Amino acid sequence: MTDFAATKAMFDLPPGVLYLDGNSLGPLPSAAPGRIANMLSDEWGQMLITGWNKAGWMAQPMALGDRVGRLIGAEPGHVVLGDTLSIKVYQALAAALALNPDRRVVLSDSGNFPSDLYMAQGLLSSLDKGQELRVVAPEDVADNITDDIAVLMLTEVDYGTGRWHDMADLTRRAHAAGVVTVWDLAHSAGAVPVDLAGAGADFAVGCTYKYLNGGPGAPAFIYVAPRHAGNALPALSGWLGHDSPFAFEQTYRPGTGVARMRVGTPPVIQMTALETALDIWDLADMADVRARSVELTDLFIRLIESACPMMALSSPRESDRRGSQVSFRFADGYAAMQALIARGVIGDFRAPDVMRFGFTPLYIDQDDVQAAAAIIIDVMTNRLWDRPEYRVRSAVT
Ligand SMILES: Cc1ncc(COP(=O)(O)O)c(C=O)c1O
Numbered sequence: 075m076t077d078f079a080a081t082k083a084m085f086d087l088p089p090g091v092l093y094l095d096g097n098s099l100g101p102l103p104s105a106a107p108g109r110i111a112n113m114l115s116d117e118w119g120q121m122l123i124t125g126w127n128k129a130g131w132m133a134q135p136m137a138l139g140d141r142v143g144r145l146i147g148a149e150p151g152h153v154v155l156g157d158t159l160s161i162k163v164y165q166a167l168a169a170a171l172a173l174n175p176d177r178r179v180v181l182s183d184s185g186n187f188p189s190d191l192y193m194a195q196g197l198l199s200s201l202d203k204g205q206e207l208r209v210v211a212p213e214d215v216a217d218n219i220t221d222d223i224a225v226l227m228l229t230e231v232d233y234g235t236g237r238w239h240d241m242a243d244l245t246r247r248a249h250a251a252g253v254v255t256v257w258d259l260a261h262s263a264g265a266v267p268v269d270l271a272g273a274g275a276d277f278a279v280g281c282t283y284k285y286l287n288g289g290p291g292a293p294a295f296i297y298v299a300p301r302h303a304g305n306a307l308p309a310l311s312g313w314l315g316h317d318s319p320f321a322f323e324q325t326y327r328p329g330t331g332v333a334r335m336r337v338g339t340p341p342v343i344q345m346t347a348l349e350t351a352l353d354i355w356d357l358a359d360m361a362d363v364r365a366r367s368v369e370l371t372d373l374f375i376r377l378i379e380s381a382c383p384m385m386a387l388s389s390p391r392e393s394d395r396r397g398s399q400v401s402f403r404f405a406d407g408y409a410a411m412q413a414l415i416a417r418g419v420i421g422d423f424r425a426p427d428v429m430r431f432g433f434t435p436l437y438i439d440q441d442d443v444q445a446a447a448a449i450i451i452d453v454m455t456n457r458l459w460d461r462p463e464y465r466v467r468s469a470v471t
């Protein structure tokens with residue numbers, strides 16, 4: 075049984091803050107500053123370039139990949155870290171398309187994160203083979219898996235609404251129609267149980283700065299199913315994905331398995347931060363995390379809906395169709411969120427009118443949900459958000 079009081083004590087959260095935005099950026103593991111300071115002085119400072127071997131920096135992307143892999147049901151040795159999620163989306167989609175060269179359509183949904191759609195648009199236009207990105211409503215995906223589709227590219231849990239696709243069912247349908255799948259797990263990894271191997275997923279990607287708590291700019295990850303590992307092409311064929319980077323050959327030869335998806339130098343300081351977060355994840359059982367997440371999100375919905383009729387639930391009400399976030403629509407949602415942040419309840423706002431709250435059992439408990447809901451109810455029922463300073467938009471929301 076996961077000891078959530080113990081995991082909560084392993085994070086540094088500012089006093090007075092109720093943090094409901096770990097679905098966008100996880101908080102600081104208490105061990106991170108010390109571990110990073112040691113890494114800087116003992117490894118970078120003392121070992122200098124020999125740290126790549128002596129401190130194991132070069133092996134970290136695969137080693138940490140396995141630790142992330144445990145949380146997403148990946149086979150050991152089939153996840154590697156590196157780059158940003160947008161880059162990994164590009165690589166996974168390019169590799170998936172190359173496995174289905176006679177088809178022309180990439181199917182996605184309108185709930186996908188824009189960067190995934192942008193990367194697909196950029197990739198398809200550079201390939202210049204008349205390929206098309208077809209975007210349908212999330213609930214219409216299953217009916218649009220037809221035999222002209224090359225790749226089904228979906229974000230498993232919708233960043234805006236928290237709507238949760240059925241990966242096993244859609245993957246089964248995709249394979250029956252000869253379609254290769256790419257799953258973005260940005261809002262799934264550490265949020266919901268994921269079973270990539272069990273679902274038979276082809277490719278998956280995700281980030282480590284949200285529920286996994288690796289810190290701002292933490293590296294992304296990519297999974298390639300074992301059956302594709304020997305023939306998937308990385309598209310971005312950087313030297314660290316080469317079979318023998320230090321042979322400095324003139325011609326690219328892909329490395330073994332998912333290691334070929336590496337591109338360039340890994341972010342070592344950032345991976346050190348991520349290690350401290352994964353130490354906490356090692357104490358957690360994903361089934362316990364899910365059970366607690368459902369309790370927290372159900373409680374939050376009940377409390378808000380009982381007192382705030384002006385806020386319209388835009389997440390699925392049924393917990394088995396929802397990830398670990400709850401979203402409400404409210405026309406003045408931006409100002410309302412600024413007023414909440416000023417009172418220590420940190421969620422976020424997504425245009426045009428979504429107030430989004432993330433629930434992260436490693437450090438959020440029922441008391442936090444009760445306390446946050448009381449503040450939200452006060453702000454909303456007394457219109458405390460209706461002040462000019464709360465309408466001033468920041469660049470990052
Ligand atoms: C589903 C999804 N895909 C892609 C991205 C883009 O990730 P990055 O900025 O790390 O490239 C994000 C978040 O920013 C996301 O939530």
Ligand SMILES: Nc1c(O)cccc1C(=O)C[C@H](N)C(=O)O
Nearest residue numbers: 097098099187233234260424470
């Ligand atoms: N990656 C982010 C960033 O660099 C700045 C601000 C926010 C983010 C995010 O991750 C946004 C996030 N993908 C979302 O679901 O909205």
